[in-house]
Amino acid sequence: MSGLSARDIGHRVVVRHRLPGGQLTDVIGVLQSYDENSLVVRHSDSTPYEVRLGDVSAAKRIPPMPLRPVDVEQLFLTTALGRPAAETVYAGQWLLRASGGWTGRANSLLPAGDPEMPVSEALKLAETFYTERGLPPLALVRLESPVAQEFEQLGWVDARPEEADTFVLHTTLDLVNAAPAYDVSLSDKPDAAWYETAFEGTPPPAAPAVMEGAPKTAFAAVELDGKVVAVARGVMTGHWLGVDAVRVDPAYRRRGLATALVQGLARWSGQLGGRRTYLEVVSSNVAALTAYENLGYALAYRYRYLTVGSR
Template identity: 40%
Template sequence: MSDVEFLVGQRVTVRHRLDDGSATDVVGRVVEAGPHGVTVERRDGSEVVVAADRVVALKVVPPRPARSRRALDVGVDELVRVTSLGWPAPDVERLGDWELRAAGSFTGRANSVAVVGEPGLPPADAVAQVLAFYAARGLPPQAQVVVGSDWERRFLDAGWVPKAGYRGGAVVQVADLVDAPETDPRVDVVGAASDRWLSRYGRVDDATAARAVLEGPRTVGFAELEDGGVPAAAVGRVVVTGEWAGVAAVETLPDHRRRGLADAVVRTCLAWAHERGATRVYLQTMPDNTGALALYAPHGFVTHHEYRYLEPSQEAHSRSSGDHSAGA
């Protein structure tokens, strides 16, 4: 494959050979192309790298048709995987459908096992592997479970307990991004998190670890709004993975609140995402953060599901590490 750079940004179908000699197709947007092959981003934001010598046929296809399925109708497991792509830990291991994530303790989302689907092992063996993964990295084991799910019940029955503290979980809200909101000229969206942006966002003890997560996705923007000569009086982050966008880290300096700055950041982030092909958007916030929920409500956000973090009690930790009879 040569002179294929023109494919970047186009929607294609690529038939390619697998290791066993069979062939399969991948459909999506080309995000990288060169003599060594192509990288195709599917609609859920996952990427497939196809080496040039595996390509059987490649065809440009029409743009993706408008989807009739609403954001609210997307399954929980699918949305959990999408949100993980938008907040990617640099250290990840797969355990069946589960994703074990580590990022030097920067946020629970990037330092917990995302428990959706099946681990591909007996439950007790899977939990033992979770414990071993985090022990090897010197991090406390955490499970991100969907509230009301079967796995939440099974972990609780096995002696795991809710993680203590304010940030023990979140509500996930979604909206359909049909039209682009009007942008605010005071908001700049750039591709990297500046030191100033990180200081406004807070929650950053290790800037290197934070940037590894925040800047990890291929298509990500960091919004800064200047107000009254004060740079980055309000900030936010927006990421696009496939047809999904995620808005996060919207913060306003205390002396600049109640001026509509946060809404200006949100509107500009949504417009930025729409311009890059997003048709649905999600956010994650605390269920008791009434201010944030009120900020997003005018943009059509509604609750999709909630999750929380569980951690093993001392007894459950010992039982899971010592023998595999636990039924988590």
């Protein structure tokens, strides 16, 4: 008897089992798969370790790894790669993104890495890029970062002073991949019902290109009373799971549906080598922020949009 089941997939476990020579050894990691014949434990370096159930002498779930400090620079770029714009042009390592004006993230400069030119020149290039596309020049910048300070010194100002900061939260996958309280369906391509729930009607023209543009994507949905009432999008970038486009029908809120969506996507990610997860939430959305913090998410950084000041 292994002491585990398929419900433990995605959680850290320790499995004591017998080697071919007869000696006992332990393997510790995240349970990646489980069936009637064997289980697979994924080590911290993502190496899978398969054990036949007949060789297991004892196994149990163990506490998750403590949340380690995040590499903010890496995560900053990861979030962009997880939701690529319809069009991306590079200024050195900086990303100039355009998607017909739909969402700030998909229509803003991401100053990640080295622009390989003076910042003033890179910003002039950005102004030209967005002007040619009939879009306002925007830059997504981490608050209190050296880049943000340099932009402000060069005359860029808050583009949306009336809006709250956006928080980027992160945690280890172990903390968020418990079995969901609802059945969460996953698809590699969203259907009409998914889009209708996500957008309350017809999605913007650029939405499919942005939402479906990443290589490893899953679209999660929960159906109740014969209709889709909650949706979310998950994307894998390296060992990171990004969760976005979370929306619950107003008539079904405060039932734990957003939590179930995150958990369903986390379990999907765990089988693909996922180890950490991030999501974004506006700081004024107290209900969502509380729900995510209760799941174990913590603040990585805050960002705002800057634009060219008056001259």
